[in-house]
Amino acid sequence: MEAIFEGIAKLIEQYEQQNMLNLIYLVILMIFVGVELISHVPSVLHTPLMSGANAIHGVVLIGAIIVMGNASPDDTLSLVFGTLAVFVGTLNVIGGFVVTDRMLEMFKKKPKGEKAS
Amino acid sequence: MMPYMEIGYLVGSVSFVVGLKMMGQPDSARKGNLVAAFGMAVAVIAALFFNREGFHVINNLAYIVAAIVAGTVIGTLMAKRVQMTAMPEMVSLFNGMGGLSAALISIIEWRHLLHEAANPEAMTNLPAVSLGMYIPVIAGLIIGTISFVGSIVAWGKLNGKIGDFRFPSQQIINAVVLVAILGVAYLNYNEFNATQSSLYFYVTIGLAIVYGLLFVFPIGGADMPVVISLLNSFTGVAAACGGFLYENKVMLMGGVLVGSAGTILTVVMCKAMNRSLMNVLIGMAGGNGGGSSTSASGGSVREVQATDVAIMMKYASKVIIVPGYGLAVAQAQHVCHELENLLEAEGVDVKYAIHPVAGRMPGHMNVLLAESNVEYDKLIEMEHINPEFATTDVVLVVGANDVVNPAAKTDPTSPIYGMPILDVDQSKQIIVLKRSMKAGYAGIENELFFHPKCGMLFGDAKASLQKLVNEVKAL
Numbered sequence: 001m002e003a004i005f006e007g008i009a010k011l012i013e014q015y016e017q018q019n020m021l022n023l024i025y026l027v028i029l030m031i032f033v034g035v036e037l038i039s040h041v042p043s044v045l046h047t048p049l050m051s052g053a054n055a056i057h058g059v060v061l062i063g064a065i066i067v068m069g070n071a072s073p074d075d076t077l078s079l080v081f082g083t084l085a086v087f088v089g090t091l092n093v094i095g096g097f098v099v100t101d102r103m104l105e106m107f108k109k110k111p112k113g114e115k116a117s
Numbered sequence: 118m119m120p121y122m123e124i125g126y127l128v129g130s131v132s133f134v135v136g137l138k139m140m141g142q143p144d145s146a147r148k149g150n151l152v153a154a155f156g157m158a159v160a161v162i163a164a165l166f167f168n169r170e171g172f173h174v175i176n177n178l179a180y181i182v183a184a185i186v187a188g189t190v191i192g193t194l195m196a197k198r199v200q201m202t203a204m205p206e207m208v209s210l211f212n213g214m215g216g217l218s219a220a221l222i223s224i225i226e227w228r229h230l231l232h233e234a235a236n237p238e239a240m241t242n243l244p245a246v247s248l249g250m251y252i253p254v255i256a257g258l259i260i261g262t263i264s265f266v267g268s269i270v271a272w273g274k275l276n277g278k279i280g281d282f283r284f285p286s287q288q289i290i291n292a293v294v295l296v297a298i299l300g301v302a303y304l305n306y307n308e309f310n311a312t313q314s315s316l317y318f319y320v321t322i323g324l325a326i327v328y329g330l331l332f333v334f335p336i337g338g339a340d341m342p343v344v345i346s347l348l349n350s351f352t353g354v355a356a357a358c359g360g361f362l363y364e365n366k367v368m369l370m371g372g373v374l375v376g377s378a379g380t381i382l383t384v385v386m387c388k389a390m391n392r393s394l395m396n397v398l399i400g401m402a403g404g405n406g407g408g409s410s411t412s413a414s415g416g417s418v419r420e421v422q423a424t425d426v427a428i429m430m431k432y433a434s435k436v437i438i439v440p441g442y443g444l445a446v447a448q449a450q451h452v453c454h455e456l457e458n459l460l461e462a463e464g465v466d467v468k469y470a471i472h473p474v475a476g477r478m479p480g481h482m483n484v485l486l487a488e489s490n491v492e493y494d495k496l497i498e499m500e501h502i503n504p505e506f507a508t509t510d511v512v513l514v515v516g517a518n519d520v521v522n523p524a525a526k527t528d529p530t531s532p533i534y535g536m537p538i539l540d541v542d543q544s545k546q547i548i549v550l551k552r553s554m555k556a557g558y559a560g561i562e563n564e565l566f567f568h569p570k571c572g573m574l575f576g577d578a579k580a581s582l583q584k585l586v587n588e589v590k591a592l
Contacts, residue, residue: 020249023361027373033134034377041141043389043473043498046382047480050346051208052140052150053378056133057352058211059157059371060218063359065164067225069175078225079177083184085221090188091195092215093161097154098196099207104140104147106201106487 004033048103055096061089121171125163126367132156133371137378160367161185201488202445205481206275209345212352213268219261219355220322226254226362227318248306250362255302257358259325264351266329271345274333282334291331298324332398340397342474343386347394350379389473390536418554421572423581426513426548427588433510435466437502439539440482441475443516443551447578450489453515456582457491459589468495470502470512470539472520499539506543514541514549516578522563531561547571550581 041049064085071078132152139149165175175181192211199207230250273279298321305317336344353375360369387394430436438457444450457467469491475482483496497505506512514521524531525538541547547570554566565571574581 020361023364023366023369026366026369027357030370030373031377034137034374034379035381037134037137037141037374038378038381038385041385042143043385044471044480044483044496045141045143045146046386047204047208047342047484048146048150049137049140050342050349050379050382051204052137052153053353053375053382054208054212054215054349055150056137056153056157056371057215057349057356057375059129059133059160059368060215060222060352060356060359061157062160062164062365062368063222063356063363064218065161065175065181066363066365067222068177068181069164070229071177071225073177078228079180081221081225082177083180085218085225086181086184087188088214088221089218090185091192092211092218093157094189094192095196095207095211095214097150097157098193099199099204099211100140100150101147101154102196102201103204103484104150106484 004029004036048100051096051100051103055093055100058089058093058096061086061093064089120169122163122167122169125159125167126365129156129160129163129367130370132159133367133374137374200448201485202448203276204484205342205345206272209268209272209275209341209348212345212349213265213272215352216261216264216266216268216348216355219257219352219359220265221261222359222362223254223258223261224322226250227258230254231314251306251309253358253362255305255321257355257362259298259302259321260351260358261355262322262325263329263332264348264355266326267333267348267351268345270330270333271341271348275341279334281336287331287335291328294324294328294331298328336397340392343383343390343394343397346379346383346386350376350383353377353379386474392536418566419569419572421548421574423574423584423588426511426572426574427585427592429546429548430460430465430511430513430585431463431589431592433465435468435505435509436460436511436513437468437470437506437509437541437544439470439472439475439512439514439517439521439541440486441472441515441517441520443518443578445476445481445485445516447516447580449515449579449582450485450491452579452582452586454486454489454491456586456589457495459586463589468497468502468505470499470541471496472499472517472539475517475520499537503540506540509544511546511548512541512544514547514551515582516550518551518563519561521565522561523565524561524563527564533561541565542568542570545570548574550574550576550578552577 038049064082068079068082068086071082073079133156136149136153136156139145139152141149165178165181167173196207270279274281301317301321301324305314305321308314333344353372355372357369357372357376360366360372384394387397438453440453444453460467469482469486471482476485486496487493519533519536521539521541522533523538523542525533525536528534542565547565547568549566549571551573553575566573576584
């Protein structure tokens with residue numbers, strides 16, 4: 001696991017020589033990280049985990065912000081669509097995290113002898 | 118020059134990985150969610166106020182902030198107000214919003230691409246558009262649209278607004294639509310020019326909408342969690358497309374992480390139901406098995422009274438409660454816990470048997486029962502509770518059906534054949550709380566109800582449990 005983390009950190013360090021190939025390395029590494037993270041999770045946590053992952057892909061909001069930043073102030077269509085994109089992206093992020101928090105709030109008691117299935 | 122933006126994105130990316138890791142363990146799960154949320158906030162601030170050179174307030178900030186504020190208020194209200202039972206719908210709806218956002222980004226970027234292509238300088242060298250730009254834009258559009266439309270259909274199905282919808286040779290039509298989407302996307306790239314391409318582009322959007330509808334329509338309601346999980350990973354991939362487009366690492370990492378984690382989660386969930394992903398996607402389970410297996414169950418059903426059940430349970434030494442979706446819709450988790458406390462006070466050993474797919478999502482029952490303060494170690498997973506049924510006096514099935522259907526073991530023609538079930542028929546007495554004899558989500562008859570050891574207590578789960586609580590108190 002730690003080796004994977006270090007690998008990612010290194011890739012980000014090489015930011016200056018950023019190119020498409022670099023991004024592809026990153027994609028492949030992240031696929032492994034994602035698989036590794038989820039594989040041994042007890043089924044009890046599947047719903048909150050799905051909901052948490054749902055909130056994380058709300059990162060698309062960053063893209064919506066970038067697109068808005070590039071839009072010229074007289075390009076009405078882009079502004080309308082961009083504002084809508086920021087709005088629904090925020091819904092995804094905030095709604096996702098709040099719902100997940102509400103679910104996890106209910107697991108107050110520490111589970112005893114939780115076994116990975 | 119300080120790379121504040123890069124640092125912000127780095128903090129965001131790392132906290133996604135760490136947060137997701139923490140969410141995989143019950144005792145750190147809540148903190149993990151907060152870590153991921155914190156990372157998201159840092160990344161958003163970095164995007165708003167910094168660029169590669171340093172501090173830089175982004176254009177159109179007023180619109181962006183207004184949209185973020187509106188989204189925050191409405192999102193928080195929606196998420197806070199939703200009933201625990203409707204949680205799966207909510208997750209699906211938010212997922213659709215992410216897909217819509219990705220699709221909208223692609224539409225705007227598409228217009229930029231067209232604009233560049235209209236530039237005479239660009240027209241001279243063919244192809245007019247770079248593949249590195251075209252693929253992320255078009256893939257983000259297609260995947261985002263499918264995810265948006267599919268999630269909305271899933272949302273409608275879960276809250277009962279949309280029914281199952283199948284027609285013959287649907288799989289073939291789905292495949293044709295998918296090939297058509299890719300074909301049009303390829304043609305569009307090959308013959309890129311400002312006039313024709315817009316048409317191709319609209320056709321692509323239209324086909325993606327059709328595919329999103331066809332993709333989710335035939336899938337039975339019980340399989341909805343699997344589909345939501347899959348659509349969740351789709352949206353992740355759509356976000357990753359944005360990461361390629363803007364060479365933005367936080368989008369790329371967050372998107373790919375969710376894409377791969379979501380796919381694995383989908384596979385793990387399918388395994389819990391002993392179904393293959395293909396099987397789920399084609400929509401095998403559901404209505405069609407209903408007619409054939411009814412004939413097998415000719416016996417009569419024994420109806421019981423709450424008083425008898427109360428006596429039975431009070432003088433039992435061990436009771437296992439099997440909760441299902443019926444418990445969730447009736448909001449009966451609190452009264453269920455009350456019954457459990459009463460019986461415990463009488464010295465009865467009470468446990469809950471949790472099937473991995475009971476309810477509408479894996480873990481749905483755990484969340485619901487935890488809400489009413491049922492102790493965590495009373496919720497026993499299937500493989501650990503099954504050996505205990507033989508020594509159990511009374512099994513109380515509350516609104517569960519398919520997860521206790523013996524046809525999964527005995528009838529190879531049944532659509533749920535092969536799914537692991539709770540062996541409730543091993544116990545001395547079975548009491549089923551159910552509204553009517555209607556079939557469960559898989560749409561098939563349950564032989565268990567005709568079993569000589571089984572008694573039916575008809576009525577709404579909450580009302581029936583309340584009656585039982587009153588009777589136990591009165592004894």
